[in-house]
Every structure is written in C-alpha cells, then in structure tokens.
Amino acid sequence: MSAPVPRRAVLRGAVLLGAAAGATAFNQFGDDRGARAAATRVDQPDIANCATWDARPPSSNVSVVQSKPNKIIVHHTAFPNTTDYSLAQAYRNSRDIQNLHMDTNGWLDSGQHFTNSRGGFLTEARHGSLYALLHGQTMVQGAHCVGQNSEAIGIENDGIYVDVQPPKALWDSLVWFCAFTCQQYGIPSREIYGHKDFNNTECPGLLHGRLPELRTAVAARLGG
Template sequence: MKYFVLFSSLLFSNILMAYDDRENVKFNGVQYPISGDVSVSEKSDILFETPLSEKINDKFNRVVLQGEVNDRNIDFELWIVPSTSTVVKSSNSVLCAYIGESKIYPNGRFWARFDITQPTNFIKFVVINHGVKVDIFKIKIYEMQVLNISKKKENEVIITSTKEYSLGDDIPFKLIRRDEWKANPPKEDYIKHSPARITIHHTAGHYPEDYEDAVSEVQFIQDYHQNAKGWIDIGYHFLIGPLGDIFEGRPVLVVGAHVAGKNTNNVGISIMGNYHPPVNNEVTQKSIDSIITLIKYLKDKFKIPKNEIYGHRDLGATDCPGDLLYSKIPEIKDKVFTDTATVRVNVNLDDKDLENKIKNAVYNW
C-alpha cells in the first residue's frame, strides 16, 4: 500500500463522451464511456486519471472496471480517501493507493479489480506509464462499479452440470455453444431455477466487427464477470452479436447475474454493443431477427407471457439496454407474439378429399 499527497496539478482529466448508467461510479460532470486521448510526450508517470468520484454511499469492498486501451505497457491503480481523513476534496488530500489485479487482452480490452481494506466514500482511477510505445495513449472506460463481496448463501439447491441445464440439440436455430467459444467452467456450483421472464440488455461495451471479434468479446465478458466481479460464471444466459450470432452464456435453467435482486427465474439476453447516446451503435436487423427467434423459442418452451418480457431499465435503476434498443422492444414483443408466417400451398392430387385434408393441415399448422 502506498500513500500520496495529491496536488492540484494532478486534478485535471482528459474525459469525454457519455453513457450514464446509474450503477456506475459517478464523477461530477463526467459520463460513460469515459474516454481520454493523452500525448505521452507531455506526461510523466501518470498517463491518465479520473477526477475524484462523487460521494459513494453504498458499503463496498471491491471496485471493478473494464474498457479498452491502445497500449498494454501500463499499470492500473485506485486511489481512495480513507473515511478517517478529515479533509476530503482538498488539493492536498492524502490518498491511499491500491494496486489490484488486472488483465489486458491483445486487442486492448482490459479489466481491473481492486479489493479495498479501508472504508471510503471517494475514489479515483489512475493509469501509470510502464513503457508505453504509442505517441497518443487512448483509453475508454465502459464501466466502473463498486461491489460488496459476501459469502455464498446457505441452504441453496446447487448443481454442477452445464449441458443438462442448457437448451437441447433440437432447437430450430444456430446456437454457439459454450464449448465452441471455449467458455471457462463455472467457479462454483449453479443454482437451479425455472424460467418465467426474460430481460433484454446491452453490454454497453465493445461493438464487435466480425464473428471472431464477437467470440473474443464473449470470452472477455466471462473473464471480467468471473475474475473481476467474482461471479461464478458469465452473467447473461445468451449474448447476440451485431451479425446475429447467438452465443450460449450461463445455462438457461440456472440463475444468472444480470438484474440485481431479480435474477431467479429470469433469463438474461444481452446484445453486444452500446445503444445509448452519445455512442449509439447500430442496432442491426440481424441482431433483431436473432433476438426475436430466440425469444419466440423461449416463450413457447417455458410458457412465458408477453407481459414478462422486459428491458433492464424496467426492473432496475439503469439506462440499459440503451435508448435505441429499448425503443425496439415493443416491436420485438409484437413480432414474437403476433407475427404469423405466410405459407403458400400448391397441392395437386387426384384424391380431392386428401388434397383438402393436406391443405387444412398446413393452413392450421
């Protein structure tokens, strides 16, 4: 653990862009995703820093965040103001620095985790130069959250299998199974549930450009959920890429981690990308077609009514799944529950009774 005296010259920040998710740590005047472009030649050891956060009233012992950078030769630190400090936001506040665990992927996607041993209400995130090669260092932070990690509840019905609690092989659409995208096994036992509702999300992060990029993003999300947030597995049951690929996440018959306090019997489907201003990724028709196909199957299999399909913001204090995607949920629900296929039937048989029976059977199918 290290201690710093924070001078006013360190309080600047190159922060742009926005995604106002009320589950994220708030910084005055700053929105998510937090972005910065920094001239390396003009910087010393500190490449990038957020301002000191607004007051965090929740009790927490872990801070997690994820985003993208364009150079991996960096270190991450979290600076906090201990609750015992009598001065909070002064330019000479004494801060305690934590060096946590982190992982930076070859494509620049990163996550970081800091376990906090001191009570605090104010934090800031700092990037340290460790031999950066680029002239302009770029960072984008999609999410920064505080967590209160606690022990597993007692007397829960737990299971260890994955395939037994997944959709069967007879599904009428292509599902990219866990073994196909090389999912890691769950860290602990699952808890069984019976799907009765569906919640639509967006990942509010990286927007994959192709299939390989989508596979990498699903792998990253599972890694972040398991090793930064401390969850047993990826939180969503299904993820959909911009090209319409449907990925199997956590098995559908076990409790996920996608709506705080409302995960039991709730199937989480997340479309990869950020569909909220000012990012506004394109909601592709392929992704819409895929989510309609998936929800149609799930509502038939589990007898889920139309009024039990939600956007994340309907169930919690968040902007998820973004204004763009949320605006399409009524259309998605209508097509899931009211669309009927047009079938052209041409039957030429000598037996008119048989011909009529076949026609009636097809029309009533």
C-alpha cells in the same frame, strides 16, 4: 325419401356441436396453453454452447432453479460497437464478457444466460443455460438483474445503444431467440422487459424503446 330425424336427435346434435364450439373457443381465447399448442412452432436457432466458444469452467457450481422463468430481460453489453460481425468475433466477445464477470465482478460465471452478437450469432453464456432451455422445465440462476436472477432469462446484446440502433442481424436474432425462449418456457410475449425496468441503469439503451416492437414481432413468430 329419407326418414325424418327425430327431434330429440336434432337437439342432442345441437348440444354436442355447441359444446365442441365452446371447447374450441376456450382453447383459443381462454386457455393460453391451448392457444400456444395450436400456434406456429418456432424452430430452434443455432446457439453455440459454452464448450464451442471455449468458455472457462465456472469457479463454483451453478445453481439450478427447479421452476420455469416467467420473463425475459434484454441487456446490452456497453462494449464498443465492433464492425466485425463474424462468428469468431462472437466467440471472442463471449470470452471477454465471461472474463469481465468472473475476474472483475467476482461472479462464478457469465452473469447472463445467453449472448447475441452484432452479427446475430447466439452463444450460451452461463453454463447449463442451453440444456435448461431445450428441456423447458428448469432454469439456471443468473447474475444479470438484481431481484430477477431466479425468475428471468437474461440475454446480452453486444454493443452500446445509447444513441445508435443495433444492426439488423442482431435485431432479427433477438426476435428469433425471444420467440423460441417464450415457446420453450411458456412465457407470454408481453413478459419481455429491459434491464432498466428493474434496476437503476440505462441498459439496454435504445433497445428499451423498441420493446413494444419486439413483443409484437415475437408474438407474430409465435403465431399471434
């Protein structure tokens, strides 16, 4: 027969168990960083850097913001909806955007940080954006949304979606990219917006109405 356990030891054990349970609850429901650490890790999607798609060098040095972005802003390019879903077309599209932004808009580089093609291929747009994303501590200042360029990661989705939905490949790639970006920077999935939330524009078309769906899908990729 086992010796009886002193009442003081039982009470002490109960207190320790209660403290552990409280710590677990805090990590899961009170401390968002702890919840993210316990969530399912999102693998890095393939993102072609600027050199890979033969980007022009910036006309001047890009500015690096010494803090993390706090949101993602979704755009569409308003270019015609190509039926060429190839990787080569994704690279051509990235060059076309950069040429427009530098030669017509007068910007030092592509305005957005990343581009998502209709075939679901991701490219780095503004130089330095991929390095910053992978390290997760800084961001490159963009030129994609007035008032948000030092706070938000901008992603251009190739095409115009005023009256048609994007291809599934583009949508799936957008979900993956947003989930990975949220993970890298600690951005809550609720902090995903459309361009028209901040500026007077129709961008990103019908994608704006799907932002609740996008946030939900990103949250699921992050493990809830």
